[in-house]
Amino acid sequence: MENFVFQNKTKIIFGRDTEGQIGEETAKYAKKVLLHYGGGSIKKSGLYDRITESLKKAGVEIVELAGAQPNPRLSLVKVGIELCRKNGITFILAAGGGSAIDSAKAIAAGVPYSGDVWDFYTGKAAPEKALDVATVLTIPAAGSESSPSSVITNENGGFKRGLTNDLLRPVFSILNPELTFTLPAYQTACGAADIMAHIMERYFTTTKCADFTDRLCEATMKAVIHNVPICLKEPKNYDARAEVMWAGCVAHNDLLGTGRNQDWSSHGIEHEISGIYDVAHGAGLAAVFPAWMKHVYKSNINRFVQFAARVWNVEIDFHNQEKTALAGIAALENFFVSIGMPVRLNDMNIKDDRLEEMADKCSGNGSHTIGGFVSLDRNAILNILKLAV
Ligand code: NZQ
Ligand code: ZN
Numbered sequence: 001m002e003n004f005v006f007q008n009k010t011k012i013i014f015g016r017d018t019e020g021q022i023g024e025e026t027a028k029y030a031k032k033v034l035l036h037y038g039g040g041s042i043k044k045s046g047l048y049d050r051i052t053e054s055l056k057k058a059g060v061e062i063v064e065l066a067g068a069q070p071n072p073r074l075s076l077v078k079v080g081i082e083l084c085r086k087n088g089i090t091f092i093l094a095a096g097g098g099s100a101i102d103s104a105k106a107i108a109a110g111v112p113y114s115g116d117v118w119d120f121y122t123g124k125a126a127p128e129k130a131l132d133v134a135t136v137l138t139i140p141a142a143g144s145e146s147s148p149s150s151v152i153t154n155e156n157g158g159f160k161r162g163l164t165n166d167l168l169r170p171v172f173s174i175l176n177p178e179l180t181f182t183l184p185a186y187q188t189a190c191g192a193a194d195i196m197a198h199i200m201e202r203y204f205t206t207t208k209c210a211d212f213t214d215r216l217c218e219a220t221m222k223a224v225i226h227n228v229p230i231c232l233k234e235p236k237n238y239d240a241r242a243e244v245m246w247a248g249c250v251a252h253n254d255l256l257g258t259g260r261n262q263d264w265s266s267h268g269i270e271h272e273i274s275g276i277y278d279v280a281h282g283a284g285l286a287a288v289f290p291a292w293m294k295h296v297y298k299s300n301i302n303r304f305v306q307f308a309a310r311v312w313n314v315e316i317d318f319h320n321q322e323k324t325a326l327a328g329i330a331a332l333e334n335f336f337v338s339i340g341m342p343v344r345l346n347d348m349n350i351k352d353d354r355l356e357e358m359a360d361k362c363s364g365n366g367s368h369t370i371g372g373f374v375s376l377d378r379n380a381i382l383n384i385l386k387l388a389v
Contacts (some may be wrong), residue, residue: 001209001259008253010146011172014246016238018176019050019136022093023058025172029132030091032061034084036104038068038096041138045182051095051136063087068096071274071281072103074118074154080107081117084131094135094170097191098142098151098281101135105150105168108133121152121161130167136174139183140245141191141282143198143252145173153275159361160275175249177241185232189339190282191248192228196221196332197266197285198251204296204303204373207260217256218310223247225311228339265371266292269381272358279348286341287348291387293329296374301325345389355385 013021026033035051042048055062065080084092084107094104108131110117119125137145144150148169153160183191203217224247230240250256269292270284297304301321308314308328317323333343342348359382362370366378376384 001212002207002261004258006254006258007166008146008169008255009166010170010253012146012175012249013172014175015242016176016178018174019047019179020054022051022136022174023054023056023060025174026055026060026091026093026134027058029134029171030089031059032063032087032089032091034065034080034087034089034092034104034107035062036065036068036080036092036094036100036107038066038070038100040066041182042095045138045179047095047136047138047179051093055093063089068094068100068103070097070099071153071160071278072099072106072151074106074152074156077103077106077110077117077152080104081110084111090131092131092133094133095138097137097139098144101133101137101142101144101170102150102152104133104135105130105144106152106163107131109150109163109165109168118152118154120163120165121154127163127165127167130165133168133170134172134174135170136176136179137245138179139187139191140180140248141187141194143195143248145170145175146249146253148254151271158276160271162271173249175245177238177245180231180241180245181236183235185235185340187280188228188231188235189341190280192224192244192339193282193286193336193341195224195244195248195251197282197289199224199256200289201264201267202257202260202262203307204263205260206300206373210260213256213258213260214306220247220251220256221311224251225335232339261372263371263373265373265376265381268362268370269358269384272362273345273350275361276354276358277348277350279350283342283348286336286343287345287388288384290329290333290336290343291384293332294387295376295380295384297325297329298322299374304328345385350389352386352389355382355389358385
């Protein structure tokens with residue numbers, strides 16, 4: 001196991017009706033907030049009314065910014081920064097999924113910064129201060145409700161880039177599984193694919209002796225694999241929704257990655273896809289992750305055999321480990337198909353005409369490699385994209 005520091009400041013308030021606590025919790029930090037949300041699902045579900053009522057009851061004044069889109073855009077972040085500055089806002093409440101939350105985090109980092117907030121996403125600068133952010137989560141997926149990351153798309157060039165900084169972890173997040181009852185099946189499945197990916201990015205490691213976190217990862221994957229089909233069949237099954245919501249948060253709150261090196265190349269490659277084609281991040285991952293596995297499995301067959309046996313209950317063929325490894329990869333693909341995910345880019349109408357462009361962007365025109373489990377250069381990235389088509 002490698003040395004590590006684990007610190008996650010986000011207070012998780014989990015369970016039925018917990019959004020009723022939003023006013024009281026927020027008032028501990030501010031008397032005026034920016035309420036930031038997406039395209040309107042929170043209005044349809046009635047959540048918007050409950051949040052605003054609770055805030056008003058606690059004497060918290062609300063300034064609103066709607067319209068965070070899936071793959072949230074830099075232009076709206078800039079609108080939010082100006083709105084906060086103009087209104088003297090120091091606290092942002094995001095209601096929705098990863099997109100509204102990531103957009104809120106970008107605004108939070110941008111308000112105290114005199115330069116262009118995009119500098120943080122290109123690595124040109126690092127935030128030294130940020131406004132406080134809190135969330136009411138409506139979709140288990142990105143894990144942004146307690147992660148230190150924000151992923152934003154710059155419309156100018158279709159660059160989707162991430163910023164990771166502990167300042168961006170929400171101060172509190174409200175997770176009520178009932179709020180996920182209204183999720184369309186496709187979004188439930190996209191969320192599941194993203195959660196699985198967050199675990200697998202950590203699971204595929206070169207660190208020796210990481211048994212405890214291996215088993216935490218396996219347990220979390222098994223809980224997702226078991227409960228997501230129940231959520232799809234019975235969208236209002238509280239217990240199954242609750243399992244997935246908590247698993248999704250733990251999958252990306254950094255606990256599962258403690259003491260081990262991690263990979264993250266499938267995420268890097270997927271961000272190029274959703275940056276250009278504006279597909280759901282989870283759907284892109286469902287196509288990229290199996291392709292990545294097919295490209296790298298030979299570099300550490302034992303790890304893929306363990307994945308097949310422990311996560312998918314594949315019987316180990318000791319005479320043919322490769323067969324076992326491939327059966328594990330096939331089981332993952334079959335799971336994605338069974339929940340309605342595309343497992344080829346083609347299924348999302350993405351053809352092979354811009355693969356080179358994506359490989360260039362992902363590798364900085366061949367100037368750097370990605371991936372901690374296996375280091376991938378531009379040609380390897382291109383090969384994975386070809387396998388995913
Ligand atoms: O915009 P609204 O109207 O709210 O609709 C959303 C959106 O269309 C809808 N939705 C959410 N909750 C709902 C609902 N519809 C009905 N009922 C509900 N309860 O679902 C759609 C998707 O929402 P979005 O916020 O985009 O989903 P997700 O949470 O998957 O976030 C995706 C974004 O997060 C980034 C992704 O790249 C992508 O941009 N990620 C962020 C990470 C982080 N900050 O740590 C890590 C991840 O790896 C990921 O990259
Ligand atoms: Zn993800």
